[in-house]
Amino acid sequence: xxxxxxxxxxxxxxxxxxxxxxxxxxxxxxxxxxxxxxxxxxxxxxxxxxxx
Amino acid sequence: xxxxxxxxxxxxxxxxxxxxxxxxxxxxxxxxxxxxxxxxxxxxxxxxxxxxxxxxxxxxxxxxxxxxxxxxxxxxxxxxxxxxxxxxxxxxxxxxxxxxxxxxxxxxxxxxxxxxxxxxxxxxxxxxxxxxxxxxxxxxxxxxxxxxxxxxxxxxxxxxxxxxxxxxxxxxxxxxxxxxxxxxxxxxxxxxxxxxxxxxxxxxxxxxxxxxxxxxxxxxxxxxxxxxxxxxxxxxxxxxxxxxxxxxxxxxxxxxxxxxxxxxxxxxxxxxxxxxxxxxxxxxxxxxxxxxxxxxxxxxxxxxxxxxxxxxxxxxxxxxxxxxxxxxx
Numbered sequence: 001x002x003x004x005x006x007x008x009x010x011x012x013x014x015x016x017x018x019x020x021x022x023x024x025x026x027x028x029x030x031x032x033x034x035x036x037x038x039x040x041x042x043x044x045x046x047x048x049x050x051x052x
Numbered sequence: 053x054x055x056x057x058x059x060x061x062x063x064x065x066x067x068x069x070x071x072x073x074x075x076x077x078x079x080x081x082x083x084x085x086x087x088x089x090x091x092x093x094x095x096x097x098x099x100x101x102x103x104x105x106x107x108x109x110x111x112x113x114x115x116x117x118x119x120x121x122x123x124x125x126x127x128x129x130x131x132x133x134x135x136x137x138x139x140x141x142x143x144x145x146x147x148x149x150x151x152x153x154x155x156x157x158x159x160x161x162x163x164x165x166x167x168x169x170x171x172x173x174x175x176x177x178x179x180x181x182x183x184x185x186x187x188x189x190x191x192x193x194x195x196x197x198x199x200x201x202x203x204x205x206x207x208x209x210x211x212x213x214x215x216x217x218x219x220x221x222x223x224x225x226x227x228x229x230x231x232x233x234x235x236x237x238x239x240x241x242x243x244x245x246x247x248x249x250x251x252x253x254x255x256x257x258x259x260x261x262x263x264x265x266x267x268x269x270x271x272x273x274x275x276x277x278x279x280x281x282x283x284x285x286x287x288x289x290x291x292x293x294x295x296x297x298x299x300x301x302x303x304x305x306x307x308x309x310x311x312x313x314x315x316x317x318x319x320x321x322x323x324x325x326x327x328x329x330x331x332x333x334x335x336x337x338x339x340x341x342x343x344x345x346x347x348x349x350x351x352x353x354x355x356x357x358x359x360x361x362x363x364x365x366x367x368x369x370x371x372x373x374x375x376x377x378x379x380x381x
Contacts, residue, residue, distance in 0.1 A: 020285035021162050025169070034109035036097070039169075041104055041162045 054115055054135025055122035056208075064212045067135050069114045079197070081148055086199035088146045098143065105166050106143040107204075113139035114205065117177075136179050138206040142166065143199065150200045151309055152187070153299035160292035167204075167316070168280045168288070174206040175281075175321030182207045182214060182320045185280070190311025192339050192346055202314070210320050217317060221329045232276050234331035237261075247369040250297045250376050254290040257298045257376075259369035264359040266341045266368045267305065269298055271334040278319035278330040295334070301376030302336070306343035313337045 022042040030036055056065045079085065088103055089096045098106055115137025126132035144152060144163055152160065167185050174183045187202035188195050210218070224233035241247055241258050249269060250257040257271045271294055277283050283291065302310040315337075319330035341347045341362050352358045
């Protein structure tokens with residue numbers, strides 16, 4: 001674990017500098033009365049380099 | 053029908069939800085009710101062609117917000133109560149074949165934000181005492197739908213296992229100069245090091261000294277945050293990162309997508325101050341003890357509550373730690 005912690009620290013700093021995602025929340029009611037909430041995030045389609 | 057019956061011998065509620073017998077069971081992928089609704093296709097639970105993350109009320113809930121008084125009145129010795137609560141399904145992605153392990157750190161971070169939002173919203177409902185966020189993954193666990201999803205149960209009581217954990221932490225705190233039990237356990241694990249499997253800046257994944265399953269792992273906030281809603285933005289990023297690393301290790305462990313139960317333990321949403329008592333962490337219980345053998349909760353575990361484990365945590369942590377490193381490199 002010790003050998004890894006140095007690598008962790010370097011990559012963690014880049015993680016920590018990331019902004020919190022901007023979350024949008026839309027609430028709807030289904031035909032049977034149950035609610036459904038759509039969460040969307042601005043970062044999903046604007047950032048590159050990940051595997052979505 | 054949702055009702056609760058009190059078991060006075062164990063002093064705990066048992067929930068009955070008979071309509072769940074009829075729930076959808078392992079439909080073929082083309083008829084998955086959790087996929088988006090495609091033009092001309094059958095209507096699924098989600099009336100849109102695509103989505104990021106979706107939360108909806110479970111069609112077959114174990115608890116409902118409008119549960120009526122039970123027809124069975126019970127007695128002073130064995131009272132009954134309405135099965136009042138809220139059960140939600142959380143869809144992680146509109147990709148039917150995705151898994152949490154394979155998702156980007158960014159998507160998991162988004163999911164953490166949704167989990168925190170649900171904890172806050174459900175916890176503010178007057179009859180909700182405990183928001184329990186969990187995922188059952190894999191047929192070995194008994195899942196009925198393969199689409200990547202988790203669940204949330206907003207209970208009208210603190211369920212037995214978290215209650216037992218909170219009671220232990222409160223007793224420890226009162227006997228040890230107000231120290232947090234989980235902080236002290238985590239400190240010991242860091243000192244020892246043998247059972248650590250992944251370390252981030254704010255979270256640590258480890259096989260606990262007292263693991264109940266061979267490859268059980270706990271992901272602990274290093275700061276004593278009572279709930280997921282108390283995490284900072286940086287802590288949430290790190291939680292996503294450590295979860296992804298651990299899950300990558302799990303999938304590398306035996307060379308297949310590992311079944312597991314994932315549960316979150318955190319502060320109840322009613323009943324006072326849980327600072328230094330509740331310490332947010334995520335627990336994983338994979339049922340596999342080897343690639344082709346499962347750990348069953350059999351006579352001793354189910355009937356006596358005494359777990360018998362076939363491998364020492366130090367041994368499994370070493371194997372899992374290597375799998376995590378391999379998956380991360």
